[in-house]
Amino acid sequence: MFDIVIIGAGMAGAVLAERFAAHGKKVLVIERRQHVAGNCYDELDDNGILIHKYGPHLFHTDDAQIWEYLSRFTDWHVYHHRVKAFIDGKPVPIPFNLNTLQEVLPRSLANKLEDALLENYEYGKKISILELKQSSNKDLQFLADFVYEKIFLHYTEKQWGLTPDKISGAVTARVPVLIGRDDRYFYDRFQAVPKRGYNVLVKNLIDHKNIKLLLNTDFHDVMELRGEKIYLFRRKFKGRLIYTGQLDELFDKKFGKLPYRSVDMKFETIATEKFQSAPVVNYPNNYDFTRITEFKQIHPAATPCTTILREYPQEYVMGRNEPYYPIFTEDAVAMYKKYADELANFQNITAVGRLAEYRYYDIDDVVRRALDVFNDLND
Ligand SMILES: Cc1cc2nc3c(=O)[nH]c(=O)nc-3n(C[C@H](O)[C@H](O)[C@H](O)COP(=O)(O)OP(=O)(O)OC[C@H]3O[C@@H](n4cnc5c(N)ncnc54)[C@H](O)[C@@H]3O)c2cc1C
Structure with missing residues (x-):
């Protein structure tokens, strides 16, 4: 009855459902939560304020094709994101830039550092604190240490539950300082949030006569993998399964739990x-x-x-809270590879999205990935 079954009604699942339905395929979408939109889900709270249930989601992209594609399903509220960090008792703009410098340090020192930055680097450029640290200028080395300590180190410790010695140098190396005064968090060409929210955007994506949605339904309630075959409602399913959930769950965690x-x-x-x-x-x-x-x-x-x-x-404890960020230890990457190899035995299963591919995707990345997967499968 269905040509395509999609597990998960997040952004990846919804874009693929829309694409296949628009090309005449019958699509079943199975979602275990009681709502669509995955982690982008938003709703009006009791006071009429649109809140993002799984953390703030700001849409930004340089990809005009993605902007145009999503614009078919939503109007936008143009929104350029700004973030401050509470440093030494007051909120100052981040990523660290020339305005931040003037707000956190005494004027004479800030001016001296600003002159040194402008003498050594091109205006408007982003440089890493590693680059500053490697400079022969003692003041710039001081600035690198200041940004590392005040903005990056303790935040990262809290975010990942790590001690400083476990924080990878590669990540530290990327902490940026902007030689400029643009306080925006992103510099992409298109920046906005859906005017009526992501939930409405996703509902619009899957509002098609060829798409059937089952909410409150886990993959394991209706599907089973036996041998290298897929069963849907106990019958052999010969169509394509698109899976956007955790890959370790698909295979009952047989190689262990992805962290x-x-x-x-x-x-x-x-x-x-x-x-x-x-x-x-x-x-x-x-x-x-x-x-x-x-x-x-x-x-x-x-x-x-x-x-x-x-x-x-x-x-993260399964069943108690949500798996938000993959922890990319060497063991985890090796474990994911085992699951990906297992998946390769199934010709008609495709893994798409942040959980199934065990990686961090922004919204535009996941839409791009879904569109590319559709184009490959539809060839
Ligand atoms: C805290 C946080 C903030 C973020 N902020 C931004 C931001 O500002 N800007 C940005 O561009 N991106 C942001 N992102 C990234 C964004 O959330 C993702 O790019 C996007 O949600 C990925 O969509 P997805 O469909 O791959 O995954 P998901 O949104 O996780 O959707 C997967 C869906 O599959 C369902 N599912 C899983 N397993 C099963 C199963 N066994 N049976 C049935 N259903 C199942 C899940 O319930 C879920 O609804 C943020 C992410 C996080 C964690």
Whole structure:
């Protein structure tokens, strides 16, 4: 009855469902949560403020094709994201730039450092703190240490639950300093959030007569892998299975559990019109949470109160919280490879998306990946 079965109604599953349905295929989408949109899911809270249930999601891309494709299913609220970090008792712009410099250091030192940066690097360029550290200029070396300590080190410790010695030098090397005053978090050509939210965008994607959606349904409730065959509702399924869930779950964790980091998302409504000076404020030092998001600053709402989200990173425990970020240890990468090799035995299963491919994808990356997979399969 169905040509294509898709596990997961997140962005990857929804784009593939839309593409196959538009090309005349009958598609069944199976989603274990009680809503679509995966981790992009948003909803109006009791105060009429659009909140992102799984953490703030800001859409940004340089890919005009993706922008145009998604624009068929949503209008946009143009939104350029800004983030501050709470440093030495006050919120200052990040990524660290010339404005940050002036806000966190005494004027004479800030001016001296700004002159040194402008003498050594091109205006508008992003440089890494590793590059600064390797400079022969002592002041620039000081700046590299300052940014590392105040913005990066403790945030990373909290986010990943690591001690400083376990934090990889390769990651440190990428911490940027912007030689400029552009306070935006992203520099992509297209930046926005869906006007009525991601949930509506995804509903529009899968609103097609050829698509049937089953919510509150786990893959294992209706499908089974036996030998190298797939069974759907106990009957052999000869179509294509697109899987966007965790690959270790598909194979009953036979090679072990892929490690993830999770986050406890704590929402709070506060009786004030505006809570903080930027949509997101990071708390690298002190406190147990990593950041606070104020949703009204992303989706404007005329309300006398405001809703904020504090994020507390924590260990991922299956069934208790959500697998947000893959932890790329050598063992984990090797374990994922075993699952990927196992998957290769199934000619008609394709793994797509952040869980199934065990990698961090932004929304535009996952839409690009879904469109590319569709083009390959539809050849
Ligand atoms: C905290 C956080 C913040 C982020 N912020 C941004 C941002 O600002 N900008 C940006 O571009 N990207 C952001 N991302 C990335 C973004 O969330 C992903 O790119 C996107 O959600 C990936 O879509 P997906 O379909 O691959 O996965 P998901 O959204 O996880 O969807 C997979 C779906 O499959 C379902 N599923 C899994 N297993 C089964 C099963 N066995 N049976 C049935 N259903 C199943 C799940 O319930 C889920 O709904 C963020 C990610 C996180 C974790």
